[in-house]
Amino acid sequence: MKFHILTAMTMAAAIVPMAAATTKPFASEMSKGKKWAESKLSGGETVPFSFVYDGQKFDPASWKRTSSISRLSNKRTERKAVYTDPTTGLQVVCASVQYGDFPTVEWTLKFKNTGKADTPIISDIRPLDIQFARIKQDEFKLHWNTPDNCTQDSYGPHVDEMGQGAEFKAASADGRPTSGGYPYWNVEFDGGGIIAVLSWGGQWSAQFTRDQGKLFALKAGQELTHFILHPGEEVTSPLAIVQFYQGDWIRAQNIWRRWMLAYNLPKPNGKPVKPFTYGCDGDQYPGMKSNLEGEEFSISKFCEKKVGLDSWIRMPAGIRAATRGGIQAIGRPIRFGSPAEWES
Secondary structure: OHHHHHHHHHHHHOOOOHHHHHOOOOHHHHHHHHHHHHHHOOOOOOOOOEEEEOOEEOOHHHOEEEEEEEEEEOOEEEEEEEEEOOOOOEEEEEEEEEEOOOOEEEEEEEEEEOOOOOOOOEEEEEOEEEEEEOOOOOOEEEEEEOOOOOOOOOOOEEEEEEOOOOEEEEEOEOOEOOOOOOOEEEEEEOOEEEEEEEEOOOOEEEEEEEOOOOEEEEEEEEOOOEEOOOOOOEEEOOEEEEEEEEOOHHHHHHHHHHHHHHHOOOOHHHOOOOOOOEEOOHHHOHHHOOOHHHHHHHHHHHHHOOOOOOEEOOOHHHHHHHHHHHHHHHOOOOEEOOHHHHOO
């Protein structure tokens, strides 16, 4: 699921001029990312996440705490902070990775019931709950993108100045992670800023707030979490990511893009994935329920306009329509179904 969401974010970042793709992180950016990971993700009382347990906000100070650190590779350091409720046995593991060649930190939460009875209610899980204070006079600027609504303005860039008391809310629609809202944000302040991302394949929500002083806060996570865990059960939260930067925010986008290409996109046979073109007319039908006649019409129009497609996405009727000869007119073979099916 991480690949699905983050790939969409790379598409947005790809609009940045390629000439800047060779940009390398500054030493100061790397240092800031390292210090932040050490202070927030090492099992202490200050953490970059939150949730509500048995009606009370999680307080790390009242839970048993252990931590460990290990090297996943010469460029990746893993930290595990384990918090255990002494009364019920609920265990929360925050597993993070700090990158040695990018100013980037990622983490996920795992909730496990190690007790002998059902847990109390677990709710309002926000794996991304962070705040930053500005020093300079220039106000915070929030860069965000129009979500993928299958419209002409999809992925369009926006910027909002977040003055004192300002608030910005976003959420996905109908459980589709990049429709209705886009879980990728760039917060610019003090001559630099952060890129913050929530990677989740379902319904999420986020809230940005500015207090009356100099603080900017971000909370993001699953929109509707309210459940118990039976003994032995466990669940995992969305992936949260923060990248630190100084200087131009466009440069930061290119560093993000390089991190995405280096650590997230698959490399079939050791080679980068090549761009491809796909067709889909699912949103033309109520409830995305297509029919054979409509799919045949859509595919015929692609053929008529000589639009080369590598794939036709999603609609079962489209598979039947294309097998009637439409793909021959397009001029090259087409794969059908979902990307997950292609891997086989």
